[in-house]
Amino acid sequence: MKLSLRGVEKSYTGGRGETCALVPLDLDVGEGEFVSLVGPSGCGKSTLLHIVAGLERATAGVVALDGERVLGPGAEIGLVFQQQTLFPWLSVRENVGFPLTLSRARAAAAGAERERQAARVESLLRLVGLWEFRDSRPAELSGGMQQRAALARALVVQPEVLLMDEPFGALDAQTREEMQELLLHLTQHHRITTLFVTHDVDEALLLSDRVLVFSERPGSVVASIDVPFPRGDRSPELKLDEEFLRPKREILALLRGRSRSEAQRDRLLSGLTNTQPEGGS
Structure with a gap:
């Protein structure tokens, strides 16, 4: 684009x-x-x-x-800032998948689409090396890991x-x-x-x-x-x-x-x- x-x-x-x-x-x-x-x-x-x-x-x-x-x-448009804005009460997986819940079309998605969204979140977490930390909270991650999560979140909506x-x-x-x-x-x-x-x-x-x-x-x-x-x-x-x-x-x-x-x-x-x-x- x-x-x-x-x-x-x-x-x-x-x-x-x-x-x-x-x-x-x-x-x-x-x-x-x-x-x-x-x-x-x-x-x-x-x-x-x-x-x-x-x-x-x-x-x-x-x-x-x-x-x-x-x-x-x-x-x-995806955004990544110096100060990451992960939600502290959500897990890494929930943070990365959060933008998908903001789209009206995706919020009303059928089961098959939800499965595709979950697969996309998993793929990105594996790509940025955070899959094993998927259930951790942001406070449990290092600064670099938090930025990896922020980058994955920016990319999840493609x-x-x-x-x-x-x-x-x-x-x-x-x-x-x-x-x-x-x-x-x-x-x-x-x-x-x-x-x-x-x-x-x-x-x-x-x-x-x-x-x-x-x-x-x-x-x-x-x-x-x-x-x-x-x-x-x-x-x-x-x-x-x-x-x-x-x-x-x-x-x-x-x-x-x-x-x-x-x-x-x-x-x-x-x-x-x-x-x-x-x-x-």
């Missing part, structure tokens, strides 16, 4: 007046393409994901899936588009690598169109077909970097390859450039604030 954004912008009105979070933005993500967003904190990456998901309304512009305008959350907002940011390095490998496998074999927010440039390059570098707020895309190696042949060792390091240097230079401009601006503002008129005490 192709994702298209045309003229999408976002502003907020508060006590200090209007704040622009995203300037008008055009973006296309092809069917099965994996695109990562990197940029400074507060530049609007997460806001953009919420708009695409239908959780937040854009100030202007259109989000469309295969030409159909996105007006709110739907089963065609979404066409997967939106992920810093999903591995709170995990230790080893668990993060394991989740990256799992995500590579899932998105490649299921051809899921994916939009992925991360602050980790290595992670963005390892997982993506393309990396979009965002400016400081108000957010805009300052560069689109194509990842030059096939997704079917990636592993953590790839991070040491010169072909990997070349786009990494380019992205880091862009990010450092934005950071320098922020620092220079702050120094100028600080100088103006600290300057006192002649004769001042």
